[in-house]
Amino acid sequence: MSRLILFNKPYGVLCQFTNESTGAPRPTLADYIDLPGVYPAGRLDLDSEGLLLLTDDGRLQARIADPRYKMPKTYLVQVEGEPTDASLDALRKGVRLKDGPTLPAEVERIAAPDLWPRDPPVRFRKTVPDCWLRLTIREGRNRQVRRMTAAVGLPTLRLVRWSIGDWTIEGIAPGEWRAA
Template sequence: MTTILFHKPFGVLSQFTDARSPTERPTLSAYIDMPSVYPAGRLDRDSEGLLVLTDDGRLQARLTQPRSKTPKTYWAQVEGTPTPDQLTALQNGVTLKDGPTRPAKARLITPDVPPRDPPIRVRKSIPDAWIELTITEGRNRQVRRMCAHVGLPCLRLIRRSVGDWTLNDLPPGTWRHA
């Protein structure tokens, strides 16, 4: 069985082919030449960070099924300065259009992250901050929607860990065996 950890860069699709636009949008095949592995979960094209790929169907199911409650930790650069009330709301869970989220771990952080290409938009009149958010479910764009719900639009999103696996010092666009 093969399991690899990939640091997905911004703008890359979490799939090996793009039927819609095969020449314009980069996919995993630009970085990984291993036809037997598939992503265990997804990261949006505009998100970065850890993507676990495996040929083990049981592992893939364990990592992606909501009932397994696999923790996933994200670093979200948000517009504004989070208040204690906003962090508490994230910790308690918020109600989105598709229902309430499970409680999350949320705290302010000051991470050391590589620059993004292209860089995020910066507005001199509005500060930004980083939040570490750990969730145990994985709805579509959930972290972005949770942050927006409490008034903190997400400028940049990096998945730092899935279960016990972390990015550590894996540079964007590279992978290693788990």
């Protein structure tokens, strides 16, 4: 029987079990998960937080990570600025990035979610408004959500992956994991 782990990746943690870079040492999955034989199904950037799925099943790993399967990934995104109807419509239709157009996203403005504090905190600027979006995509290009929001004039300040398919981090604290 295959294993599936739901991990709430904290900000600043590498999505790998070793830190082979020559730069400053960074925390890795090995600092949080001591289970042999499980590997991440997809990635989250160093500066992104939230749900990372790990499994020991190569087929399941491919189904989760491969864009062919168009598994929905939902993010809570704090952006700089106030979204307009036009910027939200552009995300809903798909935006053109340097590596081509994106598939349409589901997006809505939401109230600030009740999330854990981020360390380090997001920089607050009195003169620049920010807001939160719930954004769902069905692809997984490198830094895609950040590039999409920037393309419509809304730079991302904080990015938390909330769910992948039916799996969610609800009730899982940062740095914690549970078996699905």
